Amino acid sequence: MYTLVIIRHGQSQWNKKNLFCGWTDVDLTEKGFEDARAAGRLLKKEGYTFDICYTSVLKRAIHTAYAVLDEMDLNWIPVIKDYHLNERHYGALQGKNKTEMADKYGEEQVLQWRRSYDVRPPVLPDGDERLPENQPVYKEIMKTVKLPHTECLKDTVARVAPYFEQVIKPEIQKGKKVLIAAHGNSIRALMKYIEDMPEEEIVGINIPTATPMIYHLSDDFRVIDRSFLGDQEAIKAAIEAVKNQSAKSSGK
Numbered sequence: 001m002y003t004l005v006i007i008r009h010g011q012s013q014w015n016k017k018n019l020f021c022g023w024t025d026v027d028l029t030e031k032g033f034e035d036a037r038a039a040g041r042l043l044k045k046e047g048y049t050f051d052i053c054y055t056s057v058l059k060r061a062i063h064t065a066y067a068v069l070d071e072m073d074l075n076w077i078p079v080i081k082d083y084h085l086n087e088r089h090y091g092a093l094q095g096k097n098k099t100e101m102a103d104k105y106g107e108e109q110v111l112q113w114r115r116s117y118d119v120r121p122p123v124l125p126d127g128d129e130r131l132p133e134n135q136p137v138y139k140e141i142m143k144t145v146k147l148p149h150t151e152c153l154k155d156t157v158a159r160v161a162p163y164f165e166q167v168i169k170p171e172i173q174k175g176k177k178v179l180i181a182a183h184g185n186s187i188r189a190l191m192k193y194i195e196d197m198p199e200e201e202i203v204g205i206n207i208p209t210a211t212p213m214i215y216h217l218s219d220d221f222r223v224i225d226r227s228f229l230g231d232q233e234a235i236k237a238a239i240e241a242v243k244n245q246s247a248k249s250s251g252k
C-alpha cells in the first residue's frame, strides 16, 4: 500500500480579497503562512514523513511546501517545481472579484466558470502582459509547449494527469513518500485522474486551504481511501466557505 499526501496552499493575498487568481503569482497572507506551518506540525505529530515534494511554479504553493517541510525538519528533501501543477489558468477572470462577478453575471454563470468541467472562462486577450509568453518563468517552457490563455478543468486534467503518471507515480512506486503542494483546481484535476472520478462528482468538490489530504493507494494504484487530516468540523466549514465564494452580495 502507498500513502500520498496532497495539500492546497494556505490562504493567499487574493483568496483574502476573494479574487480569481489562476496563474497570477501572489503570495500567502500571514494567516496562509501560519496555517501551512500548522499543517506541517500536524503531519509531523501524526507520524508522516516525506522523501520528495512536488509543487507548482507559483509562490503560494512553493511557500506552503517549504513552510510544511520546515516544521517537519525536512528542508533538505528535493522540492521539484513544475508548471504542470499550476492552478487552472483562469483567463480574463484573473484579478476579478468573485462576488462582484456574481452580482454582474449571476451566480449560475460564475459557478459554471468555477466548477463546470468543460466551460472555459473568457480568454486573456492577445498582448496582455499576464500571458505566459510575457512571463520570464515560462520562457524556456514556451520553446516546446504551447501554454494556455485560459483553461477549463478538463484542460487542467490534460496537463496534470500525464505529469502525475509519468513523473510522480514512478517515484511513489519506488517506495518514496511524496508530498504534493498545489492549488484548488490542480488538486481537483489530480483527484479526477487518481480516482477516475465521474465529471458529475468532480464539479461538487471544493478543496480547503492548508489541509493535508491523505490518499491510501493499493499496490496497483486503486484508491483505498481518501481523508482530510485535522478537525473534521472545521474542515467541513472551510469547504463550505470555498464553495460559497461566488455567492452574490446580500441584497442583490
Ligand SMILES: O=C(O)[C@@H](CO)OP(=O)(O)O
Residues within 6 Å of the ligand: 015, 019, 020, 021, 022, 023, 087, 088, 090, 114, 184, 185, 242, 245
Ligand atoms: O481563484 C482561483 O484560482 C481558484 C482557487 O483559489 O478559485 P476557485 O476556487 O474559484 O476555482
